Every structure is written in structure tokens, then in C-alpha cells.
Amino acid sequence: MLLNQFLLLSAFLFCVGVYGVLARRHTVLVLMSVELMLTAVNINLVAFGAYHGDVIGQVFALFVLTIAAAEVGVGLAIVLLIYRNLRTSDLDDVETMKG
Amino acid sequence: MIAQNVVFGILAAAMGLSAIGVVRTKNVVHAALFLVVVLAGGAAQFLLLGQEFIAWVQVLVYIGAVIVLFLFGIMLTRAPMHPDESLDNNLRWPAAVVALFLAGILGGLFVTTFHAESVDARQALEPARTAVVSDAVFRTYIIPFEVVGVLLLGALVGAVVLARKD
Numbered sequence: 001m002l003l004n005q006f007l008l009l010s011a012f013l014f015c016v017g018v019y020g021v022l023a024r025r026h027t028v029l030v031l032m033s034v035e036l037m038l039t040a041v042n043i044n045l046v047a048f049g050a051y052h053g054d055v056i057g058q059v060f061a062l063f064v065l066t067i068a069a070a071e072v073g074v075g076l077a078i079v080l081l082i083y084r085n086l087r088t089s090d091l092d093d094v095e096t097m098k099g
Numbered sequence: 100m101i102a103q104n105v106v107f108g109i110l111a112a113a114m115g116l117s118a119i120g121v122v123r124t125k126n127v128v129h130a131a132l133f134l135v136v137v138l139a140g141g142a143a144q145f146l147l148l149g150q151e152f153i154a155w156v157q158v159l160v161y162i163g164a165v166i167v168l169f170l171f172g173i174m175l176t177r178a179p180m181h182p183d184e185s186l187d188n189n190l191r192w193p194a195a196v197v198a199l200f201l202a203g204i205l206g207g208l209f210v211t212t213f214h215a216e217s218v219d220a221r222q223a224l225e226p227a228r229t230a231v232v233s234d235a236v237f238r239t240y241i242i243p244f245e246v247v248g249v250l251l252l253g254a255l256v257g258a259v260v261l262a263r264k265d
Contacts, residue, residue, distance in 0.1 A: 001103050003216040004209055006144065009111045011205035013118050013137070015198040020122035022194030026186045028172045032121055032134050035165065039141045042153070050148040051218045055235045058153045062236070065153070065160055066247050070254035072165050076172040077261035084264075089176040092188055 006047035013040035027079045027089050031072060038068045107147060114140035125182040131169045138162050148218065152229045 013036055020033025042061045049057015083089050113136060120133035138161045145154035236244050 001107060001147075001218055002213075003218045004213050005104075005107060005111070006148070006218070007209040007213060008206055009114065009144070011202060011209060012115055014205070015202040016115075016118040016122055018201055019194045019198035022197060023187050023191045024122065025188040026127060026178065028127060028169060028176065028178065029122075029130055029186060031172075032130055032169060035134060035161075036118055036121060036137060039138060039161075042157070043141055043144055046145050046148055046150050046153055047218065050150060051216060055231050058150050058232050059235050059240055061150075061153045062156060062232075063243060063247055065156060066251060069160055069165060070251050072168050073258045074254050074261070076168055077258040079172055080175055080262050083176040089178060090185070 003047060003051050006043055010040040010043040010047070013037070013043070025091050027082065027091055028076075030091065031075050031079070034075075035068065035072070038064060103147060107144070110140045110143050110147070114144075125184065125186060126180075127173050127178040127183075127186070128170070128180060131166060131173065134169070135162055135166055138166075152232045 017033045017035075017037035017040065020036060021030055024030050024033060042064055045057045045061040045064065047057070049055065049061070079089065082094060086093060088094070117133040117136035117140070121130050121137065124130050124133060138157060142154045142157040142162075145151075145157060
């Protein structure tokens, strides 16, 4: 297997995640697109770890995964708070800070 | 080698189509289910690379916990369960341009930099055993590990403080 095929797959997933973050309006869907990007990064780390025959890729992917889980927890708590206060889950309606 | 490449191709196609499904579907619950396919494909790719521990952690943490959190979030915000046209904003074409631009840059860089490097799962298997991973985590990277533990505690407390009703 070429290293490149994993890198290109992860680049594709990352770009799809970027598109989702920019084009989605529903907050939960934006968080899901962020998860896509984090998965792409993990595939990159693990592929390079396997390429170098080193365990460090797996260890760093583990840390990224842990932080992604923490991010989803806090992110969904914020989404719930926005929904409770503004009665919306639409990012375009959250414009209190707009001048 | 051929078999591995075939498996990779099937998994990559499923992951790519499901990823597009996550960002294009009009149903919020379907997006979560497409995300399950992408994450399970990622775990399978890790197994293909001979990195078993991170693969099963991916299954347990992402598919087991994160997706459930997403579904809770969808239900608690009373997201529409039926197809809904208002999930996208009007930045669809600029976002597509940005994503294609980024894909071109990343793809070109990868193709020119790593055009011939190959990765062998059987070679990677021995240094990627779970015992070696645990040695690395609890010996070499013990300080980052503890910091991540404190971060998880902070995230837990923060999520509870944010989400509870006063």
C-alpha cells in the first residue's frame, strides 16, 4: 500500500469537513463536520506512524481522539444553552454580537 | 498487497460517499448515521495499517459515545426529523470553492512529496502492538497523558455547569 493513498483520503475527508463547517447552518451539523476533520487528521497521524514503524502516531491519534470527545461534550452543552436561551439551533440566528 | 489495496479502495469509496452525505443530506439524523459509516471506515483503515489499539478506541469512543451525544443533541434541540431545506446557509458555492482549493493544494503537495513511499502493515504490526502503545503512553508520554486527563475533567465539569438548569 502506498502512503499516498491514506494521505489523499484524509485530505479529501478534511476538505469535505471544511465545506460542511462553512456551508451548514444547523449547529449540530457543524460539529459533525468538525468531527470529520478530526478523523482525517487521525488517519494522517496513524498512516505516518505505520510508515515510520513507530508507535507515536497511534499515541498522538489517541490524544486527538480524547480531545475530540471533550470538544463534543462542551460543544453540545453550548448548543443546548443556545437553544434554551434563543429557542433556535440555527447559527445564522445567533447574531447578538453583530454590530 | 493486492487484497489490501482492494479493501482500501472499497473502504475509501464508502467513507468518501458517506462524508459527502454528512455535509449534503437534508435530514439531521441521516447525517449522524453517515458519520457512523465514516468513523467505522476510519477504524477499518487503522486495522488495515496494523494499528489495532487506536482502531478499537475509535469504535468505543466515537461510534459508542460521540454519536450517542450527537443524537442526544439532535433530539434535545428538537431538530426536524423530516427532510428540511433550511440546514444549509447561502455560502454553499463559496464553501465549495474553498474546499476544492484546499483539496488541490493538499493533494498536489502529497502527490509531489510522497509519490513512492509505501507502507507495509506486517512491518508496522510489531511496533504497534497494544503493549508497546501502553508502554509509550505510560512511560514516555505520561505528562501529556495526565494533562489530557485533567482536560477531560475540566470539560466534564464545564459541560455540566453549562447544560444544567439553574
